[in-house]
Amino acid sequence: GKQGFDAMKSMGLYMFVVLFALLVHMVVVYGGTLSLLARRNPVTFFKEMIPVMTVAFSTSSSSATLPVSMEVAQKRLQVPKSISSFVQPLGAAINMDGTAIMQGVATIFIAQVFQVDLTVPELVTVVLTAVLASIGTAAVPGAGLIMLAMVLTAVGLPVEGIALIIGIDRLLDMTRTMVNSTGDLTCALYVANSEEKKEAKLAGKTTEA
Numbered sequence: 001g002k003q004g005f006d007a008m009k010s011m012g013l014y015m016f017v018v019l020f021a022l023l024v025h026m027v028v029v030y031g032g033t034l035s036l037l038a039r040r041n042p043v044t045f046f047k048e049m050i051p052v053m054t055v056a057f058s059t060s061s062s063s064a065t066l067p068v069s070m071e072v073a074q075k076r077l078q079v080p081k082s083i084s085s086f087v088q089p090l091g092a093a094i095n096m097d098g099t100a101i102m103q104g105v106a107t108i109f110i111a112q113v114f115q116v117d118l119t120v121p122e123l124v125t126v127v128l129t130a131v132l133a134s135i136g137t138a139a140v141p142g143a144g145l146i147m148l149a150m151v152l153t154a155v156g157l158p159v160e161g162i163a164l165i166i167g168i169d170r171l172l173d174m175t176r177t178m179v180n181s182t183g184d185l186t187c188a189l190y191v192a193n194s195e196e197k198k199e200a201k202l203a204g205k206t207t208e209a
Contacts, residue, residue: 010113011164011165011168014105014106014109014168015168015171015172017105017109018101018102018105018106018175018176019172019175021101022101022175022176022179025097025098025101025179026178026179026182027042029097030042030182030183030186033186033190034186034189034190037190037193037194038186038190038192038193039193040077040189040193045077045186045189048072048076048077049072049182049185051068051072052065052068052069052072052181052182052185053181053182055068056069056174056178056180056181057174057175057177057178058174059177060170060173060174060177061177062091062092062096062177062180062181062184063092065092065177065181066088066092066181069088069181069184070084070085070088072185073088073185073188073189077185077189078192079185079188079189079192080192080195083188083191083192083195084188087184087187087188087191088184088185088188091180091183091184091187091188092180092181092184094135095180095183095184095187096134096135096144096180097179097180097183098175098176098177098178098179098180098183099133099134099143099144099147099176099180100130100133100134101176101179102144102148102172102176103126103130103134103144103147103148103151104126104127104130104151106148106151106162106165107130107148107151107152107155107157108126109164109165110157110158110161110162110164110165111157113161113164114158114161116156116157118155122155125154125155126151126155129150129151129154129155130151133147133148133151134147144169144173144176145162145169148162
């Protein structure tokens with residue numbers, strides 16, 4: 001509040017970049033995976049995902065969203081229970097794409113605030129560390145900020161910079177949980193499609209024999 005409009009503008013730009021990156025990741029990466037690999041209609045998929053996204057947004061927890069996500073996968077999207085019950089819980093534990101995106105953007109933002117120019121090797125370190133940190137992030141609200149400290153330490157930035165974004169992170173946490181849960185279900189659909197192809201191929205060989 002004491003910093004005035006300039007501080008609000010900076011925080012607004014930070015939020016916009018994170019939200020835009022999450023949107024691009026969801027539409028391009030997940031949408032492309034659904035169309036090209038899982039052979040599903042992305043529009044239909046996202047419509048069926050509305051209950052999952054609602055719970056993810058309100059709870060900010062992939063673990064709390066998991067029961068709803070598995071129900072949608074098995075009953076609405078016809079993902080076999082054996083695949084859903086393995087892929088989705090695993091994804092809730094290690095697949096944190098939204099968290100990795102936030103950590104990367106937050107690190108660059110904090111570096112700019114402290115007027116630190118990150119070199120190309122340091123930027124690569126940020127990417128690698130953010131990915132590794134997101135894999136180890138607990139599926140509970142606010143855990144991404146704790147792992148962000150590891151990313152900042154890896155490139156020599158002050159951990160105190162987290163205080164700059166902690167006030168608005170709850171809103172971003174709700175959004176990136178939606179992305180994380182969507183990614184888990186996307187992976188389940190891809191695995192289901194690949195298993196169907198494998199079974200069809202085996203069935204064809206058996207028939208020929």
